[in-house]
Amino acid sequence: MPDDPNQLNTLLAPRYLFQFAVPVRPRKPIWSPRGVTLTEDHRLPDLAGLDRETPASERRFADVRMAWAPEGITVWVEVADKQQPVWCRETRLDESDGLHIWVDTRATHTVHRATKFCNRFIFTPAGGGRGDAEPxxxxxxxxxxxxxARPVRPRELQVASKLTKSGYKLAAFIPAVAMTGYDPSQQTKLGFNYAIVDRELGLQTFANGATMxxxxxxSCWATVEMVK
Structure with missing residues (x-):
């Protein structure tokens, strides 16, 4: 029996039972030297809402938006409700507060091991530069x-961030050259998942969470469709 009498007793997270396809709108320009702010039209839906009142439920603390262009994709995040400073370390990126992104340019959901078309990226709001203050x-x-996947060259990935009283805003740009096989003119679908990791607030995910x-x-990632 679940500890919470109001919690649903389910062996699998409800999200796992679905293969999601989500439209993503274009943006021009897709990036600028100071980053970009995406509008509400680019907001990704809260797929994790299906897990609410189950053991797989996650706290929602971030607004996540996504846009595409032939030049690449941009993901914009605003994290709120923090009481503590961000924790970011260049030597411990995998444990740092920030945005993790997985992309499969072939959108192949029938395999369980990544191919050369699958990439994983991390973007943190701090942890670099003098005083660890740069993203x-x-x-x-x-x-x-x-x-x-092909190793990404230095400075191919772009990131801009701003720390706020309750968290941070972060914009991440992944150029086409950093994603083997990325060509929206030929393939309009991507396999995609994100995870926002925060030592204080927990984990926020998209298609599947910590139970998978x-x-x-x-196969645990969603499909995003690059619509015009």
Whole structure:
């Protein structure tokens, strides 16, 4: 029996039972040297709402928006409700507060191990530069991958952030060159998942959460459709 009498007793997180397809709108320009702010038209839906009142329920503390262009994709995040400073370390990126993104340019949801078309990126609001005050962007390897994606060159990934009293705002740009096989003129669908990691607030995810191996299994990711 669940500890909370109002909590649903389910063996699988409800999100796992669905294969989501979500439209993503374009933006021009997709990026600027100071970053961009995406409008509400670009907001991604709260798929984790399906898990509410189950053991897989997550706290929602971030507004996440996404846009695409032939040049690449941008994800914009606003994290609120924080009482503590962000925790970001360049030497411990995987444990830092920030935005993790998984992209499969072939949108293949029938495989359980990543291919060369699958990428994992991390963007943090701080942790770099003098006093660890600058945002960071990097590529991370996907565990158990059949073949690793092409290594991203320095400064290919772009990130801009602003710390606020209750959290931070962050804009991340992944250029087409950083995603093997990215070509919206030929393939309008991407496999996609995100995770916002926060030591204070917890974990916020998109297609599947902590009850599934979303960090390594492309079948756990949603489809985003790059509409015009």
């Amino acid at each position: 960071l962007a990097d590529q991370l390897l996907i565990n158990r991958a059949r073949e690793n 191996p979303f960090d390594e299994d492309p």
